[in-house]
Amino acid sequence: MKEYLGILIIILLSSLVAILIVGISYFLGERKPKKVKLLPYECGMTTIGPSRRRISVKYYIFAMLFLIFDIEVLFMYPWAVITKDLKLFGFVEMFIFIVILLIGYFYVWRKGALEWE
């Protein structure tokens, strides 16, 4: 258990480094804010409309696919480390798992959801 101490410490130290770097540059850098300077950058043109608009639904589809396949991959990790012990039995059960998921994958493909239009 104490091996995890290193992870705790590196996260604390690296966030300390991040805070220090941002903090130091906050004090060192000069600041002369102007109205024009603080506008969003759009290649020098005056900005048109709101900056944060509604985004396309395609991002949602890909996030959803990622979520599902990510869980699938996560299921495979504990299997992968003991495949040698499980022998053919383990292979067959994972094969069934993968085949069921491939059905879903090909369904998504056929429906054209993997297409970025």
Place this chain on the structure above:
Amino acid sequence: MAEIVFKWIVFFIASILSIFSSVMMVTRKNPVHSALWLVVTFISLAVLYFLLNATFIAISQVIVYAGAIMMLFLFVIMLIHLEKGPEEIGKMTVSRIFAVVLTVLLFVEILVGVYFYRAWTVKPEPMPFGDPKTVGKLLYTKYLFPFEIASVLLLVGIIGAVVLAKRRKM
């Protein structure tokens, strides 16, 4: 001895943080901020799992909940674009009264549960208990059927996502 004290301190910080961040998550007006506080909640829950020696579950919590699901939430928030929160704050609708009653009931239930169950007497299992190999050995022999069912569930999830989001071709 030092290790136990240290674990106590970590447990204390993580549990306070998880409560604080979930309160923050509920009270923020900006939905993106809420989503981020929820990420903090998930990460502090992962720390609690770590303290119970369930390392695989802890890391899965971070990868699946804090990583994948919250990324999906962020996309959805940006998709429907809720810049302004609901306007009628302070109105007493039926559903709100119902929600308050339900919350109080659940809270009382937790208190009763804690009082009778005495969760603090439960000790975490010894070390080789929650690591990937042990989880794998159990999952792929004893709990094989739930595992295969999970794949069917995921299949349903895939189909659901596509049906919801994909326009039907005319």
Place this chain on the structure above:
Amino acid sequence: METLYFLIEVLIKNVVVIAVLMFFAAYLTLIERKVLARIQIRYGPNRAGPFGILQPIADGIKSFFKEEIIPENADKPLYVIAPMIVITAAISMAAVIPFGDKLVLFGREIKLVIADVDVGLLYLFAMASLGEYGVVLGGWSSGNKYGVLGSLRAAAQMISYEVSLGLAIIGVLILSGSMNLREIVNAQKEMWFIVYQPFAFILYMICAFAELNRAPFDMPEAESELACGFNIEYSSMKFALFFFAEYTHMLAVAALATTLFLGGWHGPYLPGTLWFLIKVFLIVFVFIWVRATYPRLRYDQIMKLGWKVLFPLTILNLIVTAFFVTVR
């Protein structure tokens, strides 16, 4: 007393690793510029010090003194936190990577890795997925159309390739039977895993390019259409942090490739840590070389490659590997 010594040991390892990592990441900017310049028959930066060797330091000092602009419709707390998230996640990834075997100092046997844990590989993925928040928030919080678009593209691309990346390395896990990176390296004492898993290595490298948002998959920061991508509104050290995190992440991905496929610290004659660094920088060189060679892909092509080509190939590789290991 033993606990105290252990704490001191971990602290020293942490400080050394973070310092060395930041030094390498800073100099990687110079290396990249130099190599790119030489490939394009230019000299590259050569004014600050001999051969431009002081260039990263000059860049760093300059960034510290630059004006800090926070745009008026930025979400201020998130705007400040986003680069911090990215750099914290990128540096923390170094915790589980073994950079050498063992060292005996003052009668103590010191493992040359910060945290020798059983879930090392998963920890790397967790950190990588947390780092994506920095990218998404950086673009979203700055309140700029290009920024939002760039960050969403970056996030969608990273998550698409993360699945294939995760699948590509399962073959290695099957062969080594562990997720502890030290044990994976030790399993490669006789033969590197690249010999058994050549396709997995190639697939891993392709996914790594996309995961890092580097050329030929650098669509999120396509200069010609998005101006700069998610970090468009950032200035001074906050911009530098994004840049810095990118190089730190690159080192981490290269180190992971070394650990999983190229036998980590194993190698004849030279000390282990040196071998490890040589292999890491060879892979980093490949990253730079590819950037100088290949044109950028279109965004729909990137997504197509990720989901329709790499994903089935990694699954195939996984099934074949598992079959041969279990049948034998």
